[in-house]
Amino acid sequence: MTKRLLICFSHLVIAVCLMSVQPAGAKEPFWIADYITSKRLADINQASRVVGGAIAKQDAWPWQVALIDSATLAQAQSDGDERVRHYAQAIAQFCGGTLLSPHWVLTAAHCIVKEHDDGVIEGIHPVEVRVLVGTNDLVQGELIAVTEVVRHENYGGSATTFDNDIALLKLEKPAYTGTGGPTVGPIKLASQLDEAEHGSGGATVTGWGTIETGENPVHLMEADLEIQKNATCNANILSELKPLVAYRLREISQMTNVPIDTLEEVFSILTAKARGPVTSNMLCAGLVSGRKSSCYGDSGGPLVVKGANGRFVQIGVVSWLQTPIVEDENDDRKVKCGYPQLFSYYARVANYTDWISQNMKR
Numbered sequence: 122m123t124k125r126l127l128i129c130f131s132h133l134v135i136a137v138c139l140m141s142v143q144p145a146g147a148k149e150p151f152w153i154a155d156y157i158t159s160k161r162l163a164d165i166n167q168a169s170r171v172v173g174g175a176i177a178k179q180d181a182w183p184w185q186v187a188l189i190d191s192a193t194l195a196q197a198q199s200d201g202d203e204r205v206r207h208y209a210q211a212i213a214q215f216c217g218g219t220l221l222s223p224h225w226v227l228t229a230a231h232c233i234v235k236e237h238d239d240g241v242i243e244g245i246h247p248v249e250v251r252v253l254v255g256t257n258d259l260v261q262g263e264l265i266a267v268t269e270v271v272r273h274e275n276y277g278g279s280a281t282t283f284d285n286d287i288a289l290l291k292l293e294k295p296a297y298t299g300t301g302g303p304t305v306g307p308i309k310l311a312s313q314l315d316e317a318e319h320g321s322g323g324a325t326v327t328g329w330g331t332i333e334t335g336e337n338p339v340h341l342m343e344a345d346l347e348i349q350k351n352a353t354c355n356a357n358i359l360s361e362l363k364p365l366v367a368y369r370l371r372e373i374s375q376m377t378n379v380p381i382d383t384l385e386e387v388f389s390i391l392t393a394k395a396r397g398p399v400t401s402n403m404l405c406a407g408l409v410s411g412r413k414s415s416c417y418g419d420s421g422g423p424l425v426v427k428g429a430n431g432r433f434v435q436i437g438v439v440s441w442l443q444t445p446i447v448e449d450e451n452d453d454r455k456v457k458c459g460y461p462q463l464f465s466y467y468a469r470v471a472n473y474t475d476w477i478s479q480n481m482k483r
Contacts, residue, residue: 122265122336123141125217126242129246130381132157137260139256139272139434143435145405150235150236150237150243151235152234152235152236152245152422153215153216153231153232153233154190154193154215154249154250155190156215156417157214157215157417157418158193158213158214158215160188160216160331160337160417160418161211161213161214161215161337161418162193162197162212163383173433173472174226174442175259175343175344176255176329176338176340176341176342176343177302177327177340177341177342177343178290179256179257179258179259180304181257181343182257182343182425183220183255183301183302183303183304183305183306184219184220184221184305184306184307184308184309184340184423184435185217185218185219185222185250185257185327185341185423186217186218186226186253186254186420186441187216187218187252187253187259187262188211188214188216188218188232188251188252188253188290188421189210189213189214189215189251189252189253189329190213190215190249191213191248191249191250191251191262192249193212193213193215194209194210194212194213194251194474195208197212197213202307204325204476207260208259208260208339209262210259210260210262211260211285211329211337211339213255213258214259214337214338214411215232215418215449216228216229216232216417216419216420216421217328217329217330217379217420217421217422217423217439218232218252218307218374218420218422219423219435220254220296220305220306220309220424221289221309221477221481222295222307222309222481223292223295223296223297223307223462224272224291224294224295224296225289225290225291225292225481226289226290226291226292226472227287227289227310227421227423227435227438227477228285228287228288228289228290228420228421228422228438229286229288229420229421229439229440229468230272230273230276230286230287230288230331231276231279231283231286231437231440232420232421233245233250233270233272233287233288233290234272234276234278235348236278236279240278242276242277242278242419243433244270244272245270246270247266247267247268247290247291248267250270250290251264251265251266252265252267252290252292252296252389253265254296254297254305254456255296255297255304255305256304257340257341257342258296258339258340258341258364259329259339260339265292265293265294265296266292266293266294267290267291267292267293268291268292269289269291270290271288271289271290271291272287272288273285273286273287273288273473273476276288277403278341279438279441280374282398282400283398283403283440283441283466283468284400284402285402285468286401286441286468287355287439287468287476287477288439288471288479289332289477289481291483295356306364308423308425308433308434308435308479309433309434309435310434310435310470310473310474311434311436311470311471311480312471313471315426315434315436316436316469316471317429318428318429319426319427319428319429319434319436320348320404320426320436320471322347322348323345323346323347323348323426324345324346324347324348324406324426324427324436324437325343325344325345325346325424325425325426325433326343326344326415326419326422326423326424326425326439326465327341327342327343327344327358327405327418327419327422327423327425328342328347328418328419328422328439329341329342329344329418330342330398330413330415330416330417330418330419330420331416331417331418332416337418339412344407346406346407346424346465347406347408348404348405348406348426348436349405349406349407349464350405351399351400351401351403351405351440352396353402353405354399354405354464354466355397355398355445355467356397356401356465357412357463358397358399358443358463359397361463366388366459370384370385370388380466385430395472399466401468401469401472402468402472403440403466403467403468403469404424404436404437404466404468404469405464405466405467406409406424406437406464406465406466406467407463407464407465411462415442415444415465417440418464419439420440421438421439422438422439423435423438423439424436424437424438424439424467425435435468435470436467436470436471437467437468437469437470438467438468438470439465439467440466440467440468441465441466442463442464442465443463443464443466444463444464450473457469462477
């Protein structure tokens with residue numbers, strides 16, 4: 122499968138993303154749930170830590186929810202293996218999300234669409250997903266049905282860009298009453314002012330994404346990251362292209378008899394004008410060392426910062442991550458997430474507060 126990574130998220134190295142694109146030759150549309158849940162079913166044994174992260178305390182992040190694939194859940198619950206039945210919810214988890222109100226969940230658009238070979242995307246039906254609330258342990262919590270799936274109208278799918286990678290889920294019944302409690306409650310979304318004041322330092326990402334060993338945790342994980350400048354992140358990604366481009370330019374020169382210096386000059390002009398894939402609708406976060414990142418299964422989950430009043434606000438939604446464009450044959454890591462200088466990427470919440478508030482009036 123070709124992947125353009127990242128919580129899916131994002132294991133803390135939170136597996137941020139995951140930005141998976143349609144597998145070559147696939148006849149059925151690709152849905153991230155199919156990919157993540159198959160990985161989870163293959164390994165229901167859990168590990169105790171993630172790359173650069175730690176198990177979150179039970180009541181630390183009451184707004185965190187898990188998206189559960191309804192079909193996988195039903196299959197696991199009826200499996201002949203008692204262990205599979207016990208871990209059914211954990212096996213069926215494929216993305217994260219956050220509670221904004223008793224009835225609304227914020228997540229990533231790529232979590233709730235299926236992508237066809239020709240680039241056409243279709244939204245999933247509400248019955249295909251359920252939301253697990255009130256727990257950091259995927260074996261516990263309360264499952265709530267979804268009645269409406271709303272994705273950003275300008276999300277074009279992973280074949281184009283992960284711009285506008287944001288969506289909402291409406292719950293069949295309230296996840297909590299009043300203002301919530303220590304186990305389940307809402308997160309405040311970051312405004313432009315919040316981002317200006319607190320969006321240039323440390324942040325925390327949470328999720329159930331794949332961990333360093335390649336296993337998928339049952340317990341929620343957390344990792345502290347540093348928000349990076351978009352210009353730096355774009356420059357690093359473009360720099361990753363150079364070895365591959367140099368190889369291709371030599372091939373083109375041989376096939377066309379165009380001098381290599383001419384091709385390199387053309388490429389330098391293109392590079393100077395290139396903006397890179399990280400848009401103003403995205404945030405870039407991670408460590409220069411790559412020790413912390415997001416990975417498979419974290420998509421849709423929150424990137425949060427602590428405000429001046431000590432309360433957390435959500436600044437980003439786990440969207441994608443970048444891995445080396447030219448694979449290192451000596452790279453024997455089990456999980457291809459968390460590389461030096463390449464970071465992970467998030468939908469910039471402050472750019473979507475109006476869109477979110479308007480759609481929550483449905």
